[in-house]
Amino acid sequence: NAGVTQTPKFQVLKTGQSMTLQCAQDMNHNSMYWYRQDPGMGLRLIYYSASEGTTDKGEVPNGYNVSRLNKREFSLRLESAAPSQTSVYFCATGELFFGEGSRLTVL
Amino acid sequence: DAKTTQPPSMDCAEGRAANLPCNHSTISGNEYVYWYRQIHSQGPQYIIHGLKNNETNEMASLIITEDRKSSTLILPHATLRDTAVYYCIVRVGHSGGSNYKLTFGKGTLLTVNP
Numbered sequence: 001n002a003g004v005t006q007t008p009k010f011q012v013l014k015t016g017q018s019m020t021l022q023c024a025q026d027m028n029h030n031s032m033y034w035y036r037q038d039p040g041m042g043l044r045l046i047y048y049s050a051s052e053g054t055t056d057k058g059e060v061p062n063g064y065n066v067s068r069l070n071k072r073e074f075s076l077r078l079e080s081a082a083p084s085q086t087s088v089y090f091c092a093t094g095e096l097f098f099g100e101g102s103r104l105t106v107l
Numbered sequence: 108d109a110k111t112t113q114p115p116s117m118d119c120a121e122g123r124a125a126n127l128p129c130n131h132s133t134i135s136g137n138e139y140v141y142w143y144r145q146i147h148s149q150g151p152q153y154i155i156h157g158l159k160n161n162e163t164n165e166m167a168s169l170i171i172t173e174d175r176k177s178s179t180l181i182l183p184h185a186t187l188r189d190t191a192v193y194y195c196i197v198r199v200g201h202s203g204g205s206n207y208k209l210t211f212g213k214g215t216l217l218t219v220n221p
Contacts, residue, residue, distance in 0.1 A: 004150075033209070042194065043151070043211035061211070090150050095141075095198075095209055098150030 006099035013081045013106045021076040023103050029094030033058075033063045034066060034073035034089040037101075038055050043090065049074055063083045065074055111195045114166045116216040119189075125182040127215050129195030132176040137199050140171060144191040145214070151194065154180065185219045192216050 007022045007064040030051045031068030035043040037060075042065075063085060065077045072083065078085055084107045091099040110149055112130040119125040131140065141156040155162055155169045156180075162169045168181040194214040 007216070035211070040213075042213045044209060045210075088148075092151075093211075096153045100150050101148070 003025065004011075004091055004093055004097050004099040007103050009100065010103050011105070013078075015082060015106060016078065017081050018079050019104075020078075020080065021088065021091075021104075023074045023076070023091030023099060024072050025093040025097070026072065027093060028071070030071070031094055032066075033095075034076045035075065035090045035092065036060065037090065038087050045091040046076065046089075054100060065071075083107070086099060111197060111212060113193075113195050113212065115213065116218070118218050118220060119185045120181075121187060121219055121221050122184055125185040125189065125217055125219070127180040127182075127193050127195075127217060128177065129180070130177045131195070131197045132205040133135065134175050134197050134198075138197045139199070140146045140169065140175075140178045141196045141198065141209075142167070142169065142197065143194045143211075144192070146188075151211075154193075185217075187219050190217060190219045
């Protein structure tokens with residue numbers, strides 16, 4: 001999807017390891033979001049940022065931290081990964097544009 | 108944001124119209140109806156949105172009932188590539204860059220058959 005770039009696209013972690021998912025947008029949108037999607041489930045909101053410098057919890061924030069570095073970038077950090085965090089993570093911006101997803105497996 | 112109810116799955120023959128219903132009986136006056144779809148393993152894709160009037164774009168038509176408690180997404184000539192999960196969402200605000208979060212349910216899996 002043009003305009004929203006997520007990295008990495010795939011990642012395998014061991015339990016307890018930490019990592020950061022990066023999201024960058026070039027559409028000058030104020031709002032950015034992180035969702036997770038588990039098999040057979042809809043998307044669930046983890047955190048969102050209404051504007052640069054602000055972040056708020058979504059539906060499932062436990063185990064995650066976020067950082068809105070600037071207007072373009074919104075990162076999601078797992079400090080101590082758990083197998084329950086195995087999922088596909090989607091970044092979205094301005095509610096209308098989603099990235100291609102980051103597939104995370106925690107062993 | 109108001110909650111929505113959609114059937115878990117639907118089938119449609121290729122070339123025929125696909126009509127996907129959505130119930131949003133608790134919608135507020137300032138809430139819009141949005142539709143997205145997600146093709147397997149890809150990020151969700153915006154389709155269309157509306158407030159109270161019917162809307163049409165190059166992808167689909169959106170029919171909203173007069174009382175706004177339900178809506179129907181119409182794909183006029185479904186193709187195999189339209190097989191996807193379709194999400195109906197209601198929320199305040201309608202322009203990209205606004206400060207409103209989305210809540211997705213499980214959606215409707217539309218399967219277009221040859």
